[in-house]
Amino acid sequence: MDRLSVTTLNQLDAAGFAAALEGIFEGSPWVVQAAAGRRPFADRAALLAACAAVVGAADRGQQLALIRAHPDLAGRAALAGTLTRESAGEQASAGLDRLDPAEFARFHALNQAYRERFAFPFVICVRRQTKQSILAAFEQRLTHDAADEIATALAEIVAIADIRLAERIAP
């Protein structure tokens, strides 16, 4: 797909804008739909900031739904091959698509412990990490309280969106 310019994004109708940015926020089209009303944007950073403001202004239930729209790392969807294109590429970038059995068991146990503690999946901007740093963050974030962890997960989701936008938008 050709990369879009911010100028083009500013000129599309609201439905076209949302369609062009489909998948930037995993399973959560409402974020870019709401950001459409905040146009025009001077640049990609301004678009991202508007999306971050939409996420920040959402109620706690919507924020939790956004976090819960993310698949586990090396989880069931990854095994079944049902990840979104974006998520599959991200997980592969850190080698999570080719874990050995011991690593796979460790991710499985951490995913389970994290979901038991917080009732949402562990979200981290995988493209900024290595397999080792993901595992270290997993252990460390398991010690957080829920409010801190929601804030951390939402910040990671904005970081994921930044990288997804960079791939979709012409520099």
Ligand code: GUN
């Ligand atoms: N970090 C980057 N992409 C993803 C994803 O799809 N799921 C989770 N849990 N973290 C991510």
